[in-house]
Amino acid sequence: MKRHVQLVVGLFGLIELLCPRSVVAVATRLAYRAPDSLEIREWVYTAARIEGAAFVLLALFGLYRSSDRSEGSKGSIDGSGRCSVCRILGGSVGRLTGDSDESSAGGSTD
Known part of the structure; x- marks a missing residue:
């Protein structure tokens, strides 16, 4: 609904x-x-253009933020609590943070 309003x-x-x-x-x-019977001054049209530009920018910003949030909420964190970036990078994030990640190392603990 919020996207429709934007x-x-x-x-x-x-x-x-x-x-x-x-x-x-x-x-x-x-x-x-x-x-x-009213006389509209010229600055009113300039103000209307500025207001229109502000509405467009605010709507684009809001739509961008809402799409960014919805992409992040569509399964960005799996059952292990890792985000999609961490899954893509694999073990390199674990090496940087000091965490061990057996699944990205290629070995299994059977």
């Missing part, structure tokens, strides 16, 4: 970044009873 915020930010005049016009129509 995606919607990012898409809205992209629309606001690319066409701020349309977004400001719609928001003005929604917020005021007589939007035709």
Whole structure:
């Protein structure tokens, strides 16, 4: 659900970044009873672009972090308590930390 919200915020930010005049016009129509009598200053469109860029960056950052967490939680630690990096490196991590790892040494204790 959180990813969906981040995606919607990012898409809205992209629309606001690319066409701020349309977004400001719609928001003005929604917020005021007589939007035709208002005069929109030019800096409002620049502020809308900045806000859109901020929304896009925040959404991308949030989606990146949530995907990074989900990849890490998909079995990154096996039954022995070792992370996926440790499994890939094998015995070299054990040699660095001083831990013995019989399975990576290639020998078995039968």
